[in-house]
Amino acid sequence: MxxxxxxxxxxxxxxxxxxxxxxxxxxxxxxxxxxxxxxxxxxxxASKKPETEDEDDVESEEPASSSESEEESDSDSxxxxxxxxxxxxxxxxxKRKRATPKRESASAKRSKREPGSSKTGQVMWKTLRHCGVLFPPEYEPHGVKMLYDGRPVDLTPDQEEVATMFAVMKDTDYMNKPIFLKNFWDGFKEILGRNHVIKSLDKCDFTPIYDWHIAQREAKKNMSKEEKDRLKKEREEKEAKYKVAYVDGRCEPVGNFRVEPPGLFRGRGEHPKMGKIKRRVYPRDITINIGENEAVPEHPYPGQTWKEIKHDHTVTWLAYWKDTISSKDYKYVFLGATSTFKADSDLAKYEKARKLKEIIVDVRRNYERDWDSSxxxxxxxxxxxxxxxxxxxxxxxxxxxxxxxxxxxxxxxxxxxxxxxxxxxxxxxxxxxxxxxxxxxxxxxxxxxxxxxxxxxxxxxxxxxxxxxxxxxxxxxxxxxxxxxxxxxxSVKVFRTYNASITLDRLLAELEASKKGKAAQTVDEKKADYDIANKEVAILCNHQRSVPKTHTNQMEKIQEKLQLLNTELKELEEELAAAQKGKSDKKSSVESLQSKIAKKKQAIFKVELQARSKEDLKTVALGTSKINYMDPRITVAWCKRNDVPIEKIFNKSLLGKFNWAMDVEPTFRF
DNA sequence: GGCAAGACTTGGGGACAGTCAG
DNA sequence: CTGACTGTCCCCAAGTCTTGCC
CATH class of the missing domain: 3.90.15.10 (Topoisomerase I; Chain A, domain 3)
Structure with missing residues (x-):
């Protein structure tokens, strides 16, 4: 290493x-x-509007014309x-000519909804019934005072809420990002109002709130099991009705039925908006999509109405609202991954990639030819x-x-x-x-x-x-x-799907071929082979993860364990040697020692394997390609051919998501 | 005909729950 | 039985891509 x-x-x-x-x-x-x-x-x-002072809250102006032109400097060819x-x-x-309109073909086979193409204005459902969305609880003030310039400050609940959002992020890396601090301060300042004692972020000390937060977390952890269970049960009862929707009479799982709670925006990388306040979302912000004859979902805000009730049969979302950080983004509530909508479009995605496979040779020939184009x-x-x-x-x-x-x-x-x-x-x-x-x-x-x-x-x-x-x-x-x-x-992304799937298919086949005629593998060994192929795909797609925080620690522990095991092995071997020199009535102990040694060796082998794979995969994320890129039928067929239980490869949620792929023939090739 | 609105997929991380070794 | 570890699920950000509209 x-x-x-x-x-x-x-x-x-x-x-x-x-x-x-x-x-x-x-x-x-x-x-x-x-x-x-x-x-x-x-x-x-040029074409971006100059970051208006974060239009306070409510719209006020639509994204409207974010399109100033200018630029346009002359010579435009x-x-x-x-x-x-x-x-x-x-x-x-x-002059390229237009893509052939696929409208026709799409609506032609309307009866059995063409998977995944909600976009062509085709009908995705006849009846749709659901209970809307679940709102996060209202803010409950804790009354803990932050310090300004060393002195406690009184805050209104609204102000306290925002201060708390910031306080709890104390030990994140965002605290070291000037943009985050600036954006937060801009938002906080506004909530504080013009004449507030708090005049700058520098002199703010959120530690009391942070400490309170930690104590809360601790208290929660230390709750009795009964208490925890009771709370959990309560929560589940409250949520139950939001978890399903009825599409054409079928009961389907809802994906994300919870409205996002307010908080500070955590963008990735160097996001210019990190630290901005994501305000609370109310029914008046939310548009509901539901069947014409269904009851309009209830919500816990008596004075309000939903922003709009729609009956759009051509889309699959149940609700949406405009993102409060970026006015051109939307947040949607969709059905879950195991729903028919998603399964259909998943299948369609892979079938499209297989279609690409049919013509990939031509595609390549064409672009290779175009490398010389004038x-x-x-x-x-x-x-x-x-x-x-x-x-x-x-x-x-x-x-x-x-x-x-x-x-x-x-x-x-x-x-x-x-x-x-x-x-x-x-x-x-x-x-x-x-x-x-x-x-x-x-x-x-x-x-x-x-x-x-x-x-x-x-x-x-x-x-x-x-x-x-x-x-x-x-x-x-x-x-x-x-x-x-x-x-x-x-489209471009089809190539990614195609390449991931074809790579998995090829690698698995190669591994199978290379093991032909060799000693039979255990299921674990086969699974290891699968992971090797999976890893290759993940690397192709650049699916990385950060090294787990405890990685070094864990590796050290494994090494220690390994050392211990090796020492024990040595001792056993010495004992055995001694026993073998002894008299014959020690026969039984010799046998038992031998079996102990064999076991020990096996244990060592297992730990070594574990160490190797942990090190090997510490920056590679296998999950993403499994969930999104590799045709599950390849995996299912491989499992069938090799007598590997599919549960070894797909966890419960993947099994649900890929239910549509389970009947595939063992001979299936991508 | 081109842009942006709109809708849907893909992505990593973290909280949480379940499990395993000591 | 308990604390560390692992696997899952949820969260929500950040992509892709198409259509609807001007």
């Missing part, structure tokens, strides 16, 4: 069994990948995307699609100034890739959730050539900066539009 590998990016560890952690997100302030921190790239700077923003005329012309845009798109296909990158849509600065394939910046020797290219950027993607890949020489150029100059021959777009001639939407021409319903 040398530490030397600690910097090896996840991607490159696929083959190296004992590789070590990789810095997962950009390390806090320190060593950010040079790539990651752009400054103004000019790209969209060949304009770098920055200015294309507005006028999208594809510079290179290249059309600059075409060439760029072909390279981008190559990355998406080969590396399973996300599309990468445009982002606003008021979101964390992360990228995907189409939004890669020049500084996110480096050209190395031997056709190698190094990627280094922050992707979704500000998770760092670091990978060195050998690419096709033609791609390499193209990249050298894309990094240096744009389509008009103008020199590029590090913060400029690598692909300045198109965006994710443009690319998706092209994909529609290739295959009905094809």
């Amino acid at each position: 040398s530490d030397s590998e600690d910097d090896v990016p996840l991607m490159q560890r696929a083959a190296a069994p004992s590789a070590k952690s990789t810095p997962k997100t950009a390390p806090k302030a320190a060593a950010k990948p040079a790539a990651a921190r752009p400054q103004s790239n000019g790209r969209k700077a 060949d304009v770098p995307l920055a200015s294309r923003r507005k006028s999208k005329s594809p510079s290179g012309g290249a 059309d600059h845009r075409k060439r760029q798109m072909a390279v981008a699609l190559y990355f998406i296909d080969k590396l399973a990158l996300r599309a990468g849509h445009e982002k606003d100034e008021d979101e964390a600065d992360t990228v995907g394939c189409c939004t890669l910046k020049v500084e996110n890739i480096e050209i190395e020797a031997d056709n190698k290219v190094k990627f280094d950027f922050l992707g979704k959730d500000s998770i760092r993607y670091e990978n060195v890949v050998e690419v096709h020489p033609k791609v390499y050539k193209n990249l050298e150029k894309f990094r240096r100059i744009d389509s008009t021959g103008k020199k590029k900066q590090g913060s400029d777009q690598l692909f300045e001639t198109f965006d994710a939407q443009d690319l998706n539009k092209e994909l529609k021409n290739i295959m009905d319903g094809l």
